[in-house]
Amino acid sequence: MWLTSKIKQILMVLKPGVVTLKYPFEPRPVAKDFRGQPAWDHHKCVGCGGCAAHCPARTILVRDICQELRIMIYDGARCAYCGRCADVCPEDAIVMTEQFELATGDRDDITVTMELFMLTCQRCGRCYNMETTNMIDKMELKGFRYDHLEMRAVIPKATERFDAKVLEATERYERPRT
Amino acid sequence: MNAVEVARKLKEEFGAAVRATDSPSPDRLFIDVERAVLRPVSNRIAALGGRYIVSIGYDEIARNGTLGLVHTFAFDADHWAAAVRTSAPASDPLFDSITPDIPNAGWSEREYMDLLGMKFVGHPKPKRLILADDWPEGVHPLRKEVPYNLVPPAAEDVAYRLDEAPEGTAVIPIGPFHSSLHEPEHFAVYVDGETIKGCDYRGFMTHRGIEKLCQTQVSYNEVPFVAERICGICGSVHATTYAQAVEAAAGIRISRRAEYIRTVILEIERLHSHLLWLGVAGHLIGFDTVFMQAWRVRERIMWLSERITGNRKTYGMVVIGGVRRDITPEIAKEIEEVLAGVEKETLVLKKSIxxxxxxxxxxxxxxxxxxEESVRWSLVGPVARARGIDIDVRRDHPYAAYDDMTFDVPVVTSEDVWGTLVVRVLEIFEAIKILRQALRNMPSDGPLLAEVGEALPPLRHAFSLVEAPRGEAAHYVITGEENRPERWRVRAPSYPNLQAVPLMLLGDQFADFPIILGSIDPCFSCTDRVAVIDARTGRRRVLGRQELENISRRGKG
Known part of the structure; x- marks a missing residue:
């Protein structure tokens, strides 16, 4: 009994032989529609921030540093590669590439920063007050945007009701260095 | 006994103490009771044949100054599930513990002692479960007023107090970091010679605060992607369970085609999980041929899921209202081919081992x-089916497209680790059977995503059950007002099964510890999902060492 099962196992192992790929030396093509590193097309991007509002990992940030300059930052270190940004982009400016070899010692290697020149109204000097039915507005669900003051207001500020002492200790506390 | 009969019976027996019953769908019954009768009502439901699932605590202090508590029960033979709801004022959060009668409620109740500051009268082991030992007293992280990113200062001089070792035994600490555990958890095993006489468990070291995060920061449609990351194996199980719970709460109906695609994804996940487990089990008993061969077979399934979902794992497929990607005829053909190969190779594997x-x-x-003990401890999944308990959510509480499938639920009565192995191997073939049916019967049209309205109705309760490869996953959702759940409770299958491990270990040899623990396919991360601070590596290390030192000192003395 013992011997027969061992012989069976040897046969089972011999049949497929070696299946290990010579991966780093021979590249392995990924499947079609693979979700790798997302790539932005700055020609197509209109700066609506829909990707930032829908990113589950909060890895796309939007910053308006002045009236006419919007900076979009993609921080790949936190990306979950879900491809949600590519799904919601109304201009198809985001594609999921086949790039998956992203291990790096430098975070900047996988960080993408895009500076967009935004138009403002010639008459009032503010950004366009868009109609409420357009695509961009539809996408702005109550998500989270880095600097979106209006949307920040809906995020509950728990701290108002919380024990001030514990909160202060939290703010003063420094994490142990590893 | 169906939901209507149980509701009538409870009303007759408890009178006005049962405030209201509500049945939003034929397979769900919500019973609102007075706090005083929580324990007798729960016991009565258990006596009528209810299998305890999980308890849910939630904070309603801002709304009406109360803390809510829900015990859920499944009636598997009659295909429905019940939830017993009650509440207590936050100033006096006393509840009667149901743990003496239903031991599996032990962790749930300890969880809410930590996270919501509830108090349970008569709990046999009212120790800390979730929070770190140096977390300040009186700060209950799941309460709404506590910020999600609160980091109280660490303390150096605290350690978990393990249970007293039985007379004449030595303590062998296993973990927090140990080669036979895949994740940081701490077992203190009390041994007499080689025989295990008892065991204490201190886990929840991989807290990531997922529930709090999703209740305060992300929105409905982002939660599935967070839910997937609860577990490295059953990703789309958690996403599906969550999506189903929200769909049930909001009354969203998804297309039949989307349901079929969900079924396909879930079964592919089961295939890969069972093959993975088979390999790990082989590895744990030192039989690495099984490990290598099972994982070789599994690799084709991983490539297949890369083809279907765009990722090696079955991630990123399920959203509220349906699925994101289609299964085209070409992909269906590829699945068929892979299935034929996997079936043949698994058969060879099965025969030889x-x-x-x-x-x-x-x-x-x-x-x-x-x-009897397994029923009492509400075990789920292959662990229960290896003990002769004939439960399977896919058949008992059909979801997705499982009501169209015909399949067998393998049940064995050997009551040991061997039984779980047999059940899992047989389930691989059942999964292949289901996949073939699903591909054959899939409707060829229908939208992948159902239209979801702008705002989901707030404060609706719903829960859904899904058979994960390891057992039953349960998610309870209370919808909220800010485009995110007000409360989202995840119960992974390891949560009930892990609680019975000390019982399984009793009287066994110490060398069998890895395979006994491995037999439930424990997923510590799933179990730990609830915690509220991200464990900081530095502090965790200090804590672990001290704990170990304390134990070793006591072991010597």
Missing amino acids: IGDTSIHRRTKGVGVISK
Whole structure:
């Protein structure tokens, strides 16, 4: 009994032989529609921030540093590669590439920063007050945007009701260095 | 006994103490009771045949100054589930513990002692479960007023107090970091010679605060992607369970085609999980041929899921209202081809290992827990089916497209680790069977995503059950007002099964510890999902060492 099962196992192992790929030396093509590193097309991007509002990992940030300059930052270190940004982009400016070899010692290697020149109204000097039915507005669900003051207001500020002492200790506390 | 009868019976027996019953769908019954009768009502439901699932605590202080508590029960033979709801004022959060009667409620109740500051009268082991030992007293992280990113200062001089070791035993600490555990958890095993006499468990070291995060920061449609990351194996199980719960709460109906695609994804996940487990089990008993071969077979399934979902794992497929990607005829053909290969190879694998005496010797009669005890401890999944309990959510509470599938639920009565192995191997073939049916019967049209309205109705309760490869996953959702759940409770299958491990270990040899623990396919991360601070590596290390030092000192003395 013992011997027969061992012989069976040897046969089972011999049949497929070696299946290990010579991966780093021979590249392995990924499947079609693979979700790798997302790539932005700055020609197509209109700066609506829909990707930032829908990113589950909060890895796309939007910053308006002045009236006419919007900076979009993609921080790949936190990306979950879900491809949600590519799904919601109304201009198809985001594609999921086949790039998956992203291990790096430098975070900047996988960080993408895009500076967009935004138009403002010639008459009032503010950004366009868009109609409420357009695509961009539809996408702005109550998500989270880095600097979106209006949307920040809906995020509950728990701290108002919380024990001030514990909160202060939290703010003063420094994490142990590893 | 169906939901209507149970509701009538409870009203008759408890009178006005049962405030209201509500049945939003034929397979769900919500019972609102007075706090005083929580324990008798729960016991009555258990006596009528209800299998305890999980308890849910939630904070309603801002709304009406109360803390809510829900016990959920499944009636598997009659295809429905019940939830017993009650509440207590936050100034006096006393509830009667149901743990003395239903031991599996122990962790749920300890969880809410930590996270919501509830108090349970008569709890047999009211120790800390979730929070770190140096977390300040009186700060209950799941309460709404506590910020999600609160980091109280660490303390150096605290340690978890393990249970007293039984007379004449030595303590062997396993973990927090140990080669036979895949994740940081701490077992203190009390041994007399080689025989295990008891065990204390201190886990929840991989807290990531997922529930709090999703209740305060992300929105409905982002939660599935967070839910997937609860577990490295059953990703789309958690996403599906969550999506189903929200769909049930908001009354969203998804297309039949989307349901079929969900079924396909879930079964592919089961295939890969069972093959993975088979490999790990082989590895744990020192039989690495099984490990290598099972994982070789599994690799084709991983490539297949890369083709279907765009990722090696079955991630990123499920959203509220349906699925994101289609299964085209080409992909269906590829699935068929892979299935044929996997079926053939698994059959070879099965034939060559099932008669192997070394596997028999290492697994038969090991980790025994009787059927009565398993029922009492509400075990789920293959662990329960190996103890002769005939439950399977896919058949008992059909979801997705499982009501169209015909399949067998393998049940064995050996009550040991061997049984779980047999059940899992047989389920691989059942999964292949289901996949073929699903591909054959899939409707060819229908939208992948159902239209979801702008705002989901707030404060609706719903829960859904899904059969994960390891057992039953349960998610309870209370919809909220800010485009995110007000409360989202995740119960992974390891949560009930892990609680019965000390019982399984009793009287076994110490060398069998890894395979007994491995037999439930424990997923510590799933179990730990709830915690509220991200464990900081530095502090965790200090804590672990001290704990270990304390234990070793006591062991010597």
